[in-house]
Structure formats: C-alpha cells, structure tokens
Amino acid sequence: MTPIALRRSLAVFVLLAVTASCSFATDTYKIIHVYPHDSSAYTQGLIYLDGHLYESTGLNGRSSLRMVDLETGRVQQEISVPSKYFAEGLTNWGSTLIQLTWLAHTAFVYDRFSFRLLRTLHYDGEGWGLTQDGAHLILSDGSATLRFLDPETFRAVRRIVVKDRGSPVTQLNELEYVRGEIYANVWHTDRIARIAPATGKVLGWIDLSGLLPADQHPDPEAVLNGIAYDAAHDRLFVTGKLWPRLFEIKVVPERATLVPAAGAQ
Numbered sequence: 001m002t003p004i005a006l007r008r009s010l011a012v013f014v015l016l017a018v019t020a021s022c023s024f025a026t027d028t029y030k031i032i033h034v035y036p037h038d039s040s041a042y043t044q045g046l047i048y049l050d051g052h053l054y055e056s057t058g059l060n061g062r063s064s065l066r067m068v069d070l071e072t073g074r075v076q077q078e079i080s081v082p083s084k085y086f087a088e089g090l091t092n093w094g095s096t097l098i099q100l101t102w103l104a105h106t107a108f109v110y111d112r113f114s115f116r117l118l119r120t121l122h123y124d125g126e127g128w129g130l131t132q133d134g135a136h137l138i139l140s141d142g143s144a145t146l147r148f149l150d151p152e153t154f155r156a157v158r159r160i161v162v163k164d165r166g167s168p169v170t171q172l173n174e175l176e177y178v179r180g181e182i183y184a185n186v187w188h189t190d191r192i193a194r195i196a197p198a199t200g201k202v203l204g205w206i207d208l209s210g211l212l213p214a215d216q217h218p219d220p221e222a223v224l225n226g227i228a229y230d231a232a233h234d235r236l237f238v239t240g241k242l243w244p245r246l247f248e249i250k251v252v253p254e255r256a257t258l259v260p261a262a263g264a265q
Contacts, residue, residue, distance in 0.1 A: 025204040029211070029249040036073030037239050037246040041066075045090025045099065045130060045174060046226035048237060049112075052076070053228060053246075056090035056099050063087035065099055065108075065115060070237075073246070079115045081108070089130030089174060091137060093151045098137065100127030107154060121154040129175035129184065133197060138182060140175055144168035146182065146200070160200035162193065169193055169202060176227035178236065183227050190224055192238075206251055212243055 037043075045056035053068040063081035068074070081087045086102040096118065097110045107121040107130075129140040136148040136157055144163070147156045162169045162184070171187040181203060182195040192206040208224055217223075222242040229236055239246040 026254055027204060027206045028252045028254055029206065029208055030252050031211075031247055032235075032250055033248040035070055035237075035246045035248070037243050038068075038073060038075065039242055039244040042221075042241045043174075043226040043239055043243070044088045044241075046228040046237070046239065047090060047092055047176075048228040048230045048235075049092055053237070054090060054092070054097060054112075055226075056087050058087050058102070058241075060084065060086050063101075065090070065097065065110060067115075070246075077115060079110070079117075088127045089140070091130045091132045093132060093137065098130060098151075100130050100139070102127055123149070123154050128173050128187075131175040131177045131182065133177050133182075138175060138177070138197070140172040140184065142171060142173070142187070144170045144172065144200075146172065146175075146184075146195070160195075160197070162195050162200045162202060164193070164202040174225050174227055176229050178227075178229045183229075185225050185227065187225070188223050192224075192227065208238065208249075211238070211247060211249075212240065212245055216245070217243055 042058045042062060043055060044058040047054050053070050055066045055068055057064045061083040063085055065079050066075050067077040069076055085104050088100040088102050090099050092112060095112050097112050099108045103126060105122055107123060109118045109121060111118055126141045128142050131138050137151050139147045139149055144161050146160050146162060148158045150157055162172060173185040173187040176183045182197050184193045184195055186193060190207060190209040194203045196203055219242050222240055224240045226239040235248055237246055237248050
C-alpha cells in the first residue's frame with residue numbers, strides 16, 4: 001500500500017469513528033462567491049494576506065510556493081520546491097512565509113516579497129498543516145495532537161490533543177486561525193473542525209458536503225484541503241487538492257444534529 005493510500009484508509013476509519021458519535025453541532029455553508037483555481041495544484045496550504053492568496057502545493061516533483069490572484073486564479077509568483085521534498089502546510093510570520101514538508105522534518109522560511117529562501121528549520125515527526133495565532137506557530141502532523149511552536153526555533157512550547165466529546169480526532173490536516181479558533185480540515189472528509197486553542201476541545205463542525213460537484217473532482221485524492229481567512233473583511237475561503245474552483249463561503253449555524261451510533265437502525 002502506498003503512503004497516500006495508507007493515509008486514505010486511516011482517514012476513512014476516522015470518518016466512521018466521527019459519525020458514530022451520538023450528537024454534535026454541525027454548521028453548514030452558503031456560497032458567497034466562486035473563483036477559478038488551478039486544477040493541477042495539489043493544495044496543501046493556503047493563506048490570504050494583503051490582497052493575495054499564497055498557496056503551498058504538494059507531491060514530489062510538483063511542490064511549489066505560489067502567490068495567486070484571487071479573482072483570476074492566475075499564478076503571479078512561484079518558486080519550485082526541490083523534487084525530493086513533498087511540500088505541505090503554509091503560514092506567514094512577520095515578513096516571511098513558512099512552508100512545511102511531509103516527511104523530511106524540514107520547514108522552509110522565505111522572504112514573503114521575493115520568495116528568496118532565508119533558512120530552514122527542523123522539526124520532529126511529519127508535517128501536515130500550519131497556521132499561527134500571533135504568538136506561536138501551530139502544526140498538525142496527522143495525529144490528534146497540535147503543537148504550538150516558537151516561530152524562531154520551531155521548538156514545541158506546548159501541545160493540545162483535539163477531542164470531540166472525549167474522543168481524539170485524528171487526520172487533522174490544513175489549519176487556519178479564524179476569530180480565535182483553529183479550523184482544521186479532517187483529511188479525506190468534507191468536514192472542518194472548529195477547535196478551542198486553549199484546550200483542544202472541538203467546538204463544532206462545518207459540513208462542506210456538496211461544495212464541489214463530484215463530477216468536477218474525479219481523482220480520489222481531489223479532496224477538500226485549503227482554508228484561508230481574510231481577517232480585514234471577515235471572508236472565509238476554501239478549496240481542495242486539484243479543484244478547479246475556490247469558494248468564498250459563509251458559515252451557517254444549525255441546531256445540533258442527531259447521528260445514530262454505528263449499526264443503529
């Protein structure tokens with residue numbers, strides 16, 4: 001089984017475990033605007049900053065860092081990542097951009113304006129998603145644990161275990177810090193977890209089922225993955241790996257939804 005296939009199998013197990021729970025508050029969405037997105041981009045990290053989207057794309061030999069025009073989807077600036085690296089999550093810190101890699105234990109720190117590589121940082125374990133809360137970087141590694149890192153040294157300052165009513169939520173992938181909460185894609189699902197950064201408690205879920213019609217993402221790896229927040233205008237953007245569209249959405253609160261336990265009639 002390939003590493004990606006193994007990750008997909010684990011994600012299916014996690015989805016079954018999540019939906020086997022008894023009840024939870026699940027929000028839905030309203031599409032505000034639809035933008036074009038490069039369907040060849042294997043989106044791993046996404047942020048919105050000063051009027052531009054910045055995107056990290058993955059896969060060995062296809063990984064890159066990009067600045068993208070929101071309205072047209074056109075790549076305005078790009079640097080390729082060496083083919084031995086599989087790029088992952090992305091965030092900004094000061095005048096820099098920080099990009100993770102999956103298995104190489106290496107983060108790249110770039111000048112945000114020139115994309116010049118400034119330095120590399122080491123971390124233990126896998127790199128999946130990355131965001132920041134203004135004080136620390138926050139890293140996911142596919143487990144239920146999120147690490148808060150010193151931005152200068154990448155040393156772990158503290159950790160939280162993400163749980164929904166006491167059960168760990170694994171396969172946490174792309175991250176975004178939104179209005180004091182951590183939003184996290186759960187890999188190979190259409191759900192985003194809203195996480196309390198102090199405790200790791202899941203505050204609720206956002207169900208994005210049906211956002212992109214199935215016939216527009218036939219590749220089994222073309223899954224939801226990419227969250228960017230425009231704090232200045234309170235806009236939330238989402239997309240997926242190999243998706244031809246990027247969506248601005250508004251989260252629509254719904255009442256708690258009852259989900260039967262596995263095997264219940």
